[in-house]
Each structure stands twice: as structure tokens, then as C-alpha cells.
Amino acid sequence: MKFQLVFPKWRKLEGQTTFNLPPHGAIVFAATIPDYVEVEFIDENLEEMRFDDDVDFVGISMLLTTQVKRGWAIADEYRKRGKKVIFGGISTMLHAEETMLHADAVFLGEAEGHMEQVFKDFRNGELKKVYNHMNDLPPIEIVGPARRELYKRDLYYHKGVQMVDLFHASRGCKYSCYPCAVSYLGGRQFRPRPIDKVVEDLATIDNNRLFIVDNSLAQDTQWEKDLFKAMIPFKKKWMSHTIEDKPEVLDLAAQAGAWYVYQAVFDTSDYIKERVKRYHDYGIGVEGTILLGLDNQTEDDIKRLVDFLLEIDLDLAEFTVLAPFPHTKAYSDLIKQDRIFNKNWDDYNAGQVVYHPKHMTAERLQEMYQYAWDTFYKDETQEEKMFKLLKSVVSREVEDGTFRKRRQDLSKTSFGKDVKHKIA
Amino acid sequence: METIINKYQDQVYHFKGLWDIPSICGLKIVNKKENTIVIATDLFEENPGTSITEWNTKLAKELCDKFEIDYRKLIYIEHTPDKKTKLSFNLESFYKVNFQILNDKFENPKWEEMSKEEVNNLITE
Numbered sequence: 001m002k003f004q005l006v007f008p009k010w011r012k013l014e015g016q017t018t019f020n021l022p023p024h025g026a027i028v029f030a031a032t033i034p035d036y037v038e039v040e041f042i043d044e045n046l047e048e049m050r051f052d053d054d055v056d057f058v059g060i061s062m063l064l065t066t067q068v069k070r071g072w073a074i075a076d077e078y079r080k081r082g083k084k085v086i087f088g089g090i091s092t093m094l095h096a097e098e099t100m101l102h103a104d105a106v107f108l109g110e111a112e113g114h115m116e117q118v119f120k121d122f123r124n125g126e127l128k129k130v131y132n133h134m135n136d137l138p139p140i141e142i143v144g145p146a147r148r149e150l151y152k153r154d155l156y157y158h159k160g161v162q163m164v165d166l167f168h169a170s171r172g173c174k175y176s177c178y179p180c181a182v183s184y185l186g187g188r189q190f191r192p193r194p195i196d197k198v199v200e201d202l203a204t205i206d207n208n209r210l211f212i213v214d215n216s217l218a219q220d221t222q223w224e225k226d227l228f229k230a231m232i233p234f235k236k237k238w239m240s241h242t243i244e245d246k247p248e249v250l251d252l253a254a255q256a257g258a259w260y261v262y263q264a265v266f267d268t269s270d271y272i273k274e275r276v277k278r279y280h281d282y283g284i285g286v287e288g289t290i291l292l293g294l295d296n297q298t299e300d301d302i303k304r305l306v307d308f309l310l311e312i313d314l315d316l317a318e319f320t321v322l323a324p325f326p327h328t329k330a331y332s333d334l335i336k337q338d339r340i341f342n343k344n345w346d347d348y349n350a351g352q353v354v355y356h357p358k359h360m361t362a363e364r365l366q367e368m369y370q371y372a373w374d375t376f377y378k379d380e381t382q383e384e385k386m387f388k389l390l391k392s393v394v395s396r397e398v399e400d401g402t403f404r405k406r407r408q409d410l411s412k413t414s415f416g417k418d419v420k421h422k423i424a
Numbered sequence: 425m426e427t428i429i430n431k432y433q434d435q436v437y438h439f440k441g442l443w444d445i446p447s448i449c450g451l452k453i454v455n456k457k458e459n460t461i462v463i464a465t466d467l468f469e470e471n472p473g474t475s476i477t478e479w480n481t482k483l484a485k486e487l488c489d490k491f492e493i494d495y496r497k498l499i500y501i502e503h504t505p506d507k508k509t510k511l512s513f514n515l516e517s518f519y520k521v522n523f524q525i526l527n528d529k530f531e532n533p534k535w536e537e538m539s540k541e542e543v544n545n546l547i548t549e
Contacts (some may be wrong), residue, residue, distance in 0.1 A: 096443075108443060134443045134474075176469045178513055187474060296512040329468075329513075332477035336502075336519050338537035 001123070004055040005030060005150075008062060008070040009044040013351040015373070017382050020045050020415045022148075022156045024166035024213055026061035026090050030147040032111040034119050040389070041150040043050050044074070046416050051077045057084050059124055062091040062099075065325055065348040072102040079104070084127060086118065092186055093134070094326045095345070100129065109133030109186060110171070112142050127191045133193045139173060140191040145201040157417040160406035164239070165207040169198045169227055173215035176329075179291060182215055184327035190219040195230045202234055209259070212240035220250065228252035232282060235402045237393045239287075250282040259393050260285030260315060266294075268308040276312050285389050287316040291370060295358040295364050302368045306375050316385050319372040320350035321365060432503050432543070433465045439483060441474025449476045449483070450503070454547045459497040462487055463545055466504045476502055480521055481530040495525050500536070501543060519545045 007023045023043055030039050042049065062071045068091050075085040079102075087099050088107040095238045099106050107118065121127050148165065156163045171178075172187035193201075217224050217240055223243060229236075229252060230369045236257040243249060250258075254368055261279060265272050265288040276286050288309055292302055309317050324340060325348065334355050334377040336338050341362070342354035351369070353362040360368070377385070397403035412419050433450030441447035450465025464476045464483060476483060484500050487493065500521045507514035517521040523530040538546075 130443075132443045135445045174469075178511070183469070184474075190468065294511070294513065327475075327478065329475070332475055333513060336477060337537075338535075 001037050001053040001057065001119070003033065003039050003057045003059060004050075004053060005039055005041045005059045005061060006071075006074055007041070007043045007045070008060065008067045008074055009348070010064060010067045010070060011346060014348060016351075017386065019158065019163060020156065021163050021211065022151050022170065023061070023063065023168060024146065027146040027148060027150055028143070028168070029059075029061060029088060029111045030150055031144050031196060032113070032115040034116055037119060039147070039150060040154075043152075043155070044070075044375045047152070050162070051081060055083065055364045057119075058085045060077065060085060060087045060089075060092075062087065062089040065091050065094060065323070065345050067091055068095050068099065070260055070346075070347050072099065075102040079259075080351060083175060084122065086127070090181075090185060095182055096130075103129075105131060105309070107131045107133070107134060110138050110182065112138035112144075114138075129310060134186055137171075137186050137191070138412070140193055141197065143171075143193055143197065145204045146206060148206075152416075157407060157410045159419060160350060160408060160411035162207060162209070162407070163402070164211045165205050165210040166204065166213050167210045167238075168213050169193055170214045170219070170223075170403075174219055178294075179322055179325070179328055179330045180215075181327045182324050187215065192220060192227075195223075195226050198227060199230050202231065202236070204238075208238050208397065208404055209211075210235055210238040210361040214237050214241060216242045218242045218244040221246065224249055225252050228256035228258075231256035234396065235400050237396060237402075239297070245278045247278075250278060250284065252282060254282040257396075258282075258284045259396075260287055260389060262287050262289050264289050264291070265305070265309060265314075265317075266291065268304055272376050273308075273312045276314060283392075285315040285392065287318060288314045290317060290319050290372065292369055293353065293355075293357045297357075298359040300392050302372060309376055315389055316382070317372075317376045318336075319369055319376070321353050321369050322355070323348045323350045324355055430505075432505075433464045436467070437464075437487075439479070439486060441479050445473035447471055447473025447479070452547070453485050453487075453491055453493070454540075459499050460493045461492065462497045462500065463501045463543070463547075466502070468505075468507065480533050481523060484521070484523060485528075485530045499546065501538065503543075515539070516540070 005026055007026050033039055060075055062070045063069055078085050084104040086104045086105040092099050093108050096106055096108055117334045155324055169191040172189050172191045173182045176183040176191045221316050232255050237257040239260050241262045243253055243261055261284060263286050324334045339356040347354055353365045357365045358364055432452055435454045436448050437451035439447050448471050449465055450467055452463040454461040466476050488495055501521045504517045506516040519535040520538050522534045522547055524532040
């Protein structure tokens with residue numbers, strides 16, 4: 001049986017450096033599909049769709065809200081051709097009712113332990129409209145290595161440099177942050193993977209650089225330390241969301257190859273300043289993630305925040321505007337206050353203002369978002385700052401013998417396409 | 425689980441939320457001569473399921489049916505307690521929710537913010 005697994009494309013944010021990273025959720029899901037199924041993966045960000053391929057069943061894996069309308073359009077095309085389509089993934093869960101209108105089946109929840117039944121139902125012509133496992137999370141121990149062999153690897157290179165591989169060591173998050181939907185997605189409980197399972201998965205990754213995509217690793221100190229200890233022998237370099245800033249954790253993280261971490265910066269406090277310094281003291285870079293447009297921010301606050309970011313020596317900064325994703329407190333609050341004016345999911349990309357902010361107009365917030373990017377990168381562009389970070393990791397790789405040279409055969413391509421040289 | 429019983433909450437109410445997920449909210453019902461005031465409190469991290477705001481049309485109907493509340497006398501209030509952070513969007517809030525009731529179904533919720541004093545007056549007067 002042939003199963004075509006599709007990751008729909010989305011419109012990238014204007015004016016920002018775009019990197020196409022190999023999608024993670026889709027290949028983690030693929031690992032749960034029965035062995036008798038032949039899986040082919042299409043990442044539409046990098047490949048053309050092939051609606052007329054000879055396949056039996058189609059899966060659409062959706063991660064982002066800004067992807068859903070394209071996912072629905074893809075499903076409509078396949079279904080016109082008589083193919084059955086099942087949807088899964090985070091944004092399928094966030095937009096389940098709307099997705100059902102374009103699907104033969106939607107899968108809600110985590111796939112481990114359930115796909116034998118889904119494929120059996122498909123073969124028997126008994127596919128259910130909804131597979132609801134939102135309240136039925138699998139034991140974390142059964143989460144196996146992702147099926148990385150499904151990637152068309154050469155597509156994930158920019159001028160010969162391989163993009164990082166995405167990887168997860170845990171699921172869920174014990175925090176419930178204002179703009180985040182993780183708690184709705186079944187994640188109120190932090191579920192760390194057993195270290196031996198993490199090691200098994202890591203061993204399958206032929207890439208010396210990783211992005212650990214867990215919501216936050218800073219949720220269980222002992223597990224976090226055990227994880228970093230287990231990672232040391234792999235000599236991989238990695239970025240991740242927040243890690244704890246206790247000296248013993250940072251020391252192990254640095255030994256385990258921590259390259260840089262994301263740090264939410266929400267105010268101009270000494271707490272943030274000192275935290276960034278602590279990371280730097282251990283040779284770990286910091287990319288600030290800054291959410292603009294919260295109800296406690298005025299224009300002056302945003303300006304002060306940007307000045308502060310420049311003072312604290314962040315390696316990179318990523319600015320977003322609040323996107324009220326369904327099933328978040330932000331969404332509930334703004335709906336109650338009748339402040340959402342744009343329900344076009346294509347625009348929920350965290351770069352476009354879709355609601356009326358409290359202390360300024362939507363247009364002004366859009367300008368402040370641009371101001372933040374422009375001001376932070378005025379003296380040194382995003383590419384230059386990224387290059388500095390890359391240089392730092394290359395030095396460490398050269399030191400420990402893990403550096404891989406740029407692939408010459410791909411040096412004139414970027415994500416599968418020829419690089420166009422500008423002629424003066 | 426530590427759920428605080430307070431002025432706006434006499435019990436923890438269990439309901440099936442979206443996709444039948446077990447969910448909870450705080451609940452206070454005050455019967456007055458002219459109307460019945462229902463306060464549903466968001467329990468945030470303690471609630472494993474759907475929020476009261478997302479589920480209010482179903483929840484309000486369920487509460488009316490279960491506690492034999494006359495729809496026409498219902499004053500339905502959503503309460504979000506102070507999350508004790510420095511962030512303004514985590515402060516306590518009260519919203520009266522007005523529903524259209526069509527064919528025994530609650531639809532088209534519209535929220536109207538209330539002050540704490542207004543709520544206090546309503547439940548004590």
C-alpha cells in the first residue's frame with residue numbers, strides 16, 4: 001500500500017532570512033505507520049505537489065495555523081481524484097472542525113499505538129471521520145526514532161551547508177503560557193522520554209547539528225542533567241528552547257554541545273540580563289524571542305525593550321506579534337473583547353497583526369514590529385549575526401573533530417533550487 | 425489538585441469539553457427572586473480540558489438543564505481569577521455572557537465586561 005504524506009507549504013514572512021528545516025512532526029508520525037505501508041514524503045515548501053501519483057491513501061501533516069488553508073486545498077485536489085485523505089498534526093487539532101470539511105478522516109492526539117487501527121479501517125473501507133485520541137496520550141516510552149530516511153536530504157542544504165535536524169526529547173509542558181496552545185494539545189503534563197530512547201533516536205541522526213524542539217527542557221532538573229550527560233558522547237551541537245540556568249545544568253549543557261538557546265525576553269529586568277550573561281559565561285549563545293503587542297505594552301515599552309536587547313548583547317533576536325491561535329487564553333480574551341478583526345488563517349504567521357492592540361492601533365503595532373527588526377539589526381544584519389554564531393560552532397566542531405565541510409556539489413543551490421547570482 | 429473555594433466558587437464542576445475531554449471549572453449558583461446568577465470560573469492549569477470560554481454555549485445549557493435553571497432568568501458570568509503574575513492580561517476579570525437561545529440551543533455568545541463591584545452587588549443584593 002502506498003501512502004503519500006504531505007507537509008503543506010506556507011507564505012514566508014517578508015524581509016526575513018528563510019531557512020527550510022526538515023519537518024519533524026511528519027516523520028515522527030511516519031514512524032507509527034505499519035511496516036506493510038510504503039510511505040513517500042512530500043515537503044511542499046521545497047517540492048511540487050504530485051496529485052496524480054499512483055497512491056492509495058494520503059496523509060496531510062499540519063504544524064502551523066498559517067498552513068491550514070493550503071492543507072485543505074491540497075486535500076480537496078486529492079479528493080477530487082478519488083483519493084482518501086487523513087489529516088493529523090498540531091494545527092489539525094487546533095482547527096479540527098474546519099479541517100473535517102476537507103477530510104475523509106482527522107486524527108486528533110498523538111499517533112503512537114493507533115495507526116494499525118487507522119490503516120486497518122482504511123483497508124476495510126471503514127475509515128472513521130474522527131479518530132479522537134486527545135484524551136488518550138500514549139506512554140512516552142513507546143515513542144520511537146523518527147523516520148529520517150524519508151527526507152530527500154539534498155533539499156535541506158543552503159549553498160552546501162546542511163540545515164539542522166529537528167529532534168525531540170520530551171513532550172508536553174507543565175506551564176500554560178498566555179499565547180501558547182500546548183496545554184490544549186494534551187500537553188499540561190511534562191512527559192520526558194526515557195534517556196535510552198533519546199539515545200536510540202539520536203544515534204539515527206546523520207547530522208552534527210540539531211534543533212531540540214521541545215517546548216522547554218527546563219522542567220525537571222535531574223532528567224535535564226541526565227539528558228545532557230547522555231548527549232555528550234554524540235558531540236553534536238544544538239540549539240533549543242529554554243534550558244535551566246543553574247551552573248551544573250549549564251556546565252553539562254555546554255559539554256553536551258549547546259550552541260545557542262532561545263530565551264523569551266518580556267521585560268527589561270536584571271533577571272533577563274543576568275540570565276543571558278550566565279548562558280554566555282558557559283559559551284552558549286542566546287537568541288531572544290520577543291513577543292510584541294501584549295496588553296501591557298505601549299509604544300514606549302517596545303522602544304525601551306529594543307534598546308535593552310541591544311544592551312544585553314543578545315546574539316540574535318526574533319520579533320513576533322501576538323497571534324491569537326485558537327484554544328489559547330490570548331484567543332479567548334480577544335474574542336471576549338471582540339478585538340480580532342482578521343480570521344484569515346493564512347495571516348496567523350506571528351508577523352501580521354490580526355487584532356486590535358490595547359495601547360495602539362493595529363497599523364501602529366505593525367510599524368513597531370518593523371521598527372523592532374530594523375533597529376535591532378541596524379548595525380549588524382541578521383545574516384551577519386547568524387554568520388558569527390555559525391563561526392562559533394564551526395570553531396568548536398573543528399576542535400572536537402566533528403566539523404563537516406560544505407558539500408561542493410550543492411554549493412550553488414539553496415534548498416534544491418539554483419542560487420541566482422546578482423549581476424551588477 | 426488544590427482548588428480554592430472562594431467567594432465566586434462553591435464547587436468544582438466536572439464536564440465533558442471539546443472532543444469529550446474531561447474538564448473542570450469553578451461554579452457558583454445564586455438563586456434570586458428575579459433571576460439565577462451562574463458564575464463559571466476558569467481554573468487554568470488545574471483544568472485538564474476545555475476552557476469555560478471555548479465551551480460556554482454548551483456549558484451554560486448543561487448547567488441550566490442540570491440545575492433546573494430557567495433560561496430566561498439566567499445571568500451567566502465567566503470569571504477568570506487573578507493568576508498572581510505581573511502581567512495585566514492575567515488579572516482577575518468578570519464577563520457577563522449573553523446568549524441567543526434558539527430551539528433550546530445556546531448560540532452567538534456576546535461578552536460584556538463587569539467590574540468586581542457589579543458582580544458583588546449582583547450576588548449579595
